[in-house]
Amino acid sequence: MQIPAQILAQCHAYGVEAYPEETCGFIVGNLDDTESLETVYPMRNIMNELHKEDPEQFPRTGRDGYMIDPREHMKLERSLKKAGKQIKVIYHSHPDVGAYFSEKDKEDALWNGNARYPxxxxxxxATNQGKAGNAILADFNATENDFDITEIPATTTAASSGLLGGIFGVSGILPTLDFIHEWKNGKRELEYGYFRFVPPKQVKNLQQQLAARQQARHALAYSSGRAALLELLSYLQDSRPLTNLHLASTETFIADALPSLEIPPRCFNLNQLPAAENFSGKEGDLILIAPEDPQNFVRENAGWLGKFKKLRVPVIIFEEAVSGFWPADIQDKWPHGLTYWISGFSLPKSRDLPSGIVGGLILSNNDRQIAELSELLKRRGAVLSARNAALFCEQFSGNTEGTKSTSENSTEDETGAGCVHEEAVTKQLCEWEHAASGLLFPSGMAAIMAVLTLLQKKEKPRLIVIGLLYSETYSLLMDSRRFTPYEAVFLGLHELDRLAEVLTKDTAMVITETVTNPLCGVPDLERIGKLANAQGVPFVVDNTLASPANCQPVDWGADYVIHSTTKYLSGTNDHAGGAVLVK
Structure with a gap:
């Protein structure tokens, strides 16, 4: 068996994270493909607990031994069976003693002289002084009644293919030449990359587990349930020639959000469901339901929901869980007639999670729509962080002690590096930028999307772009919704003499970058700010490349300052985020 470089690098990264103790877990692949190795599942090492309870029976500790939590193991096996996956590899680390298959390892792998796990x-x-070393593979040889050992030198592991920033790295790997050739020839998928374009492993794992649990083909994770719903509604509006939204909800958030999407709803009462025959997919009908008890509603109205599949009318169930991780399973199979199920979930504030964490998910069996939503998510940036996904995965597995451990490690790292809670981070950014207030976002593109959505108005279709913007920002501007198309006016950095004449009362905003990406042009912020302020036109500046260490656009008249904090708030390549600051 050959371990893919990225999978091996991830196992090494977990070993480094657990050092000076041993890490352990499984590598999983497809049931019907003997060579398939897709996902690493770290498990909780309970050796310290066993030693504490009975040191005579369990003389080893986590420093020189491992025992996979059997409860985690059983839960994983059940979820893998539903997903058509199976465990292919059992891995663990050796701190400071090199990679070898010890007598204890052999003893645990055998039963009456035969393979315990055929x-x-x-x-x-190997984890040497907190750094990844070499590795070995051990396969049972039934003829020799012993294990065949295959060595994997350190030069082909994390040293050449490691994750930059560890298991939460945001920009990918240092690929080997062989990896590049295999990828270009279509023999290898890109498993690691910039976090918006290639979802981190932790996010993929969460999506796979929840899709299998809820009997859905697809699950797409977002930074929150609200973000997931808004993205879906925006997508459906843009992809359909006509949208007639029929709403049954007491959620004030939905009513407040719909005007910004320019979707006027037609409301109905869940206690008096309208006849399904009154709806038509050809007329652009779309049904959004936010019941108090979504699971019971789906079960009790299965017949009514089932009629909409034939009518080709999309049906969305939305639940905004304010606390707790995930509700009970929907049912034994995906509900007939239901198109999308959207749920928010959270882990509440605690000693280990002072701010709590939230996430959201879209579940669906619609292949094309989920693929298109996935592409939109890459550009608009409302992504779920790898750290939060890892914590949710642990909670999903029922590993409350593991969740605590991860949270403690994360908190120690953040406080040790000077990072604090969201309010303190926002306050610090405002001080640096001389801004009055601000908001944090899961990515820089999510921050840009929020500003564009806020300022985009039907009565003000004009947009003035100064200099060459970041390509993703440009794409986002050119892909605005059809009901509010932008009339874009592009000015070069040396064409500011024209700015006064194109600044009209129907201008929604003037947007530029402190240092343009990638040409590194420097616009005259003071001149632009004076002209925009005089006309009462919002002046938006992306200050990412300069950072507040070099420029404070608010001092030069900027109304909104945008950052991709991914680029400068961490020197270890393991932070992703964005911010919008206002004067």
Whole structure:
């Protein structure tokens, strides 16, 4: 068996994270493909607990031994069975003693002289002084009644293919030449990359687990349930020639958000469901329901929901869970007639999670629509962070102690590096930027999307762009919704003499970058600010490339300052985020 470089690098990264103790877990692949190795599932090492309870029976500790939590193991096996996956490799690390298959490892892998886990390969990763070393594979040889050992030198592991920033790295790997050739020839998928374009493993794992649990083909994770709903409604509005939204909800958030999407709803009462025959997909009908008890509503009205599939009318169920991770399973199979299920979920504030964390999910069996939503998510940036996804995965597995451990490690890292809670981060950014207030976002593109959505108005279709913007920002501007198309006016950095004449009362905003990306042009912010302020036109500046260390656009008249904090708030390549600051 050959371990893919990215999978091996991830196992090494977990070993580094657990150092000076041993890490352990599984590598999973497709049931019907013997060579398939897709996902690493770290498991909780309970050796310290066993030693504490009975040191005579369990003389080893987590420093020199491992025992996979059997409860986690059983839960994972159940979820894998539903998803058509199976465990292919059992891995663990060896801190400071090198990679070898010890007598204890052999003892645990055998039963009465035979393989305890037939067909399973064992992977041992060396962690030397907190750094990844070499690795070995051990496969049981029934003829020799012993294990065949295959060495994997350190030069082909994390040293050449490692994750920049560790398991939460946001920009990918240092690929080997072989990896590049295999990828270009279509023999290898890109498993790691910039976090918006290639979802981190933790996010993929969460999506796969929840899709399998809810009997859905697809799950798409977002930064919150609200973000997921708004993205879906915006997508459906843009992809359909006509949208007639029929709403049954007491959620004030939905009523407040719909005007910004320019979708006037037609409301109906869940206690008096209208006849399904009154709706038509050809007329652009779309149904959004936010019941108090979504699971019971789906079960009790299965017949009514089932009629909409034939009518080709999309039906959305939305639940905004204010606390708790995930509700009970929908039912034994995906509800007939239901098109999308959207849920928000959270882990509440605690000693280990002082701010709590939130996330959201779109579940669906619609292949094309989910693929298109996935592409939109890459550009608009309302992504779920890898750290939050990892915590949700642990909670999903029922590993409350593991969640606590991860949270404690995360908190220690953040406080040790000077990072604090969201309010304190926002306050610091405002001080640096001389701004009055601000908001944090899951990515820089999510911050840009929020400003564009706020300022985009039907009565003000004009947009003035000064200099060459970041390509993703440009794409977002050119892909505005059809009901509010922008009339874009592009000015070069040396064409500011024209700015006064194109600044009309129907201008929604003037947008530029402190240092343009990628040509590094420097616009005259003071001149632009004076002209825009005089006309009462919002002046938007992306200050990412300069950062507040070099420029404060608010001092030069900017109304909104945008940052991709991914670029400068962490020197270890393991932070993703965005910010909008206002004067």
């Amino acid at each position: 067909g399973i390969t064992f992977l041992v990763c």
